[in-house]
Amino acid sequence: MIEKVRNMSCVDCRFAPACVTVRTRNLCENCFIRFLQTKVLRRMERYRLRNAPKDRQRKLILPLSYGVSSLALLHIVSSLLLKQRTTGQKRTAFDLHVLIVDPVSLHPSKGAAASGRLAKIKEAYPDNTYSEVPLRSIFDYDPDIRGDISQHTGIPLGSNPSRSDEEILNLFRASFSTATARADIDGILLRRLIVAFAKSHKCDGILWGDSDSRLAAKTLANVAKGRGSSLVWNVCEGMSPWDIYFNFPLRDLYKSELEVYASYALRDLQQIIDQDPRNFEDLSNRHMSIEDLMSQYVLTQGAKYPGVMANIVRTVDKLTTPGVENAKMCILCRVPAGENLNAASGSQMDIGSNGGTTTVPRSTCYGCMRTLLDMKAPTSNSG
The missing domain is CATH 3.40.50.620 (HUPs)
Structure with missing residues (x-):
């Protein structure tokens, strides 16, 4: 939670007036910028x-x-x-x-x-x-x-x-x-x-x-x-x-x-x-x-x-x-499909979805299989 504050001193430098309360600490603008940048740089060790x-x-x-x-x-x-x-x-x-x-x-x-x-x-x-x-x-x-x-x-x-x-x-x-x-x-x-x-x-x-x-x-x-x-x-x-x-x-x-x-x-x-x-x-x-x-x-x-x-x-x-x-990697998102990979025989499976039947490849993870079930037939002329 972050809030704007007035009439309080910064708890870090103890000199400049505080402008924001960050995680229960009142900080001035410069100390707040330094606090945030330090958090980022520590993650880049x-x-x-x-x-x-x-x-x-x-x-x-x-x-x-x-x-x-x-x-x-x-x-x-x-x-x-x-x-x-x-x-x-x-x-x-x-x-x-x-x-x-x-x-x-x-x-x-x-x-x-x-x-x-x-x-x-x-x-x-x-x-x-x-x-x-x-x-x-x-x-x-x-x-x-x-x-x-x-x-x-x-x-x-x-x-x-x-x-x-x-x-x-x-x-x-x-x-x-x-x-x-x-x-x-x-x-x-x-x-x-x-x-x-x-x-x-x-x-x-x-x-x-x-x-x-x-x-x-x-x-x-x-x-x-x-x-x-x-x-x-x-x-x-x-x-x-x-x-x-x-x-x-x-x-x-x-x-x-x-x-x-x-x-x-x-x-x-x-x-x-x-x-x-x-x-x-x-x-x-x-x-x-x-x-x-x-x-x-x-x-x-x-x-x-x-x-x-x-x-x-x-x-x-x-x-x-x-x-x-x-x-085995999912063919769409390319993450390891793991136990979610459908191990049945064949390369594709037909699953009922809204508006008909959708053909889903077996080499898809569970998340991609659910997404592919929302596919509808292409509306553009496939030539």
Whole structure:
């Protein structure tokens, strides 16, 4: 819980007037910024300069969504690297590559809001490398995705070679009948694209900009969707099944704390920050996914019981990471399917769903099987 305060002194420096109460402590602006940045940097001990290899320069990917969390992380990491460059050190701990998946390729309605934002980011943090790619570039970085869409979802792509990658992807995404299934498949595509991009650029790890609040919502949503077996790789730090390290430097911070931090440290970038919808009641049930419901729950209940939300993520940290050696991987989300993998004979199974029968490949995990059950026949002419 974070609150604005007046007429009190900062408990850290004992000189400046306090402006916020953070976890029962009254802090001034500078001490609050230092408190938050220290939390993040402690989570990045793995990438300290003293731990850097001597024979090469490490490279990390930071996916930027223009949300307050990923922008705060970009600011903190960029400030760290700038300090290393300007204090006489001969090298930085790592190179930072910022990846933006074009928001318009995910949500065309964001076209006007998205224009010009990358230029402002580059101006603010000019020393980083930047790449902006559309979602359809997943076909370039993950060559298996075309076969997965065609072979395992029944969309006959090969019968119309003139169809563009964007048309193929839009047809696939539009074939899901519920908001939850569409959000789930978009999350899978985004992760596959980011991981494939990072590996193609020989990166050592990915810095995910997920706050504790976001991780708690993801945990609850994944359990509700039947993806409990893959929670560890969605929430916890460590080596992923795709041979690249996952880091969550913001996992000790609440979304509300990052919003206050951004109001102090990112004053010049306030106009480009994507604002989360606060009034979920404006969304109809038809357009609300499980992710939206869990985000709403964490947003409302987290303000009252922040410790409970934090315990959700800490509990997942205690889970044992499933082994990936010799494990059968789900053909869609590419996580070890484990015991959820249907072991019956044959390569596909037909399961009744709303509106008819859906053919689901047997090499899918339970979560993907549930998502694929929401597929409907493609509405576009398959040629």
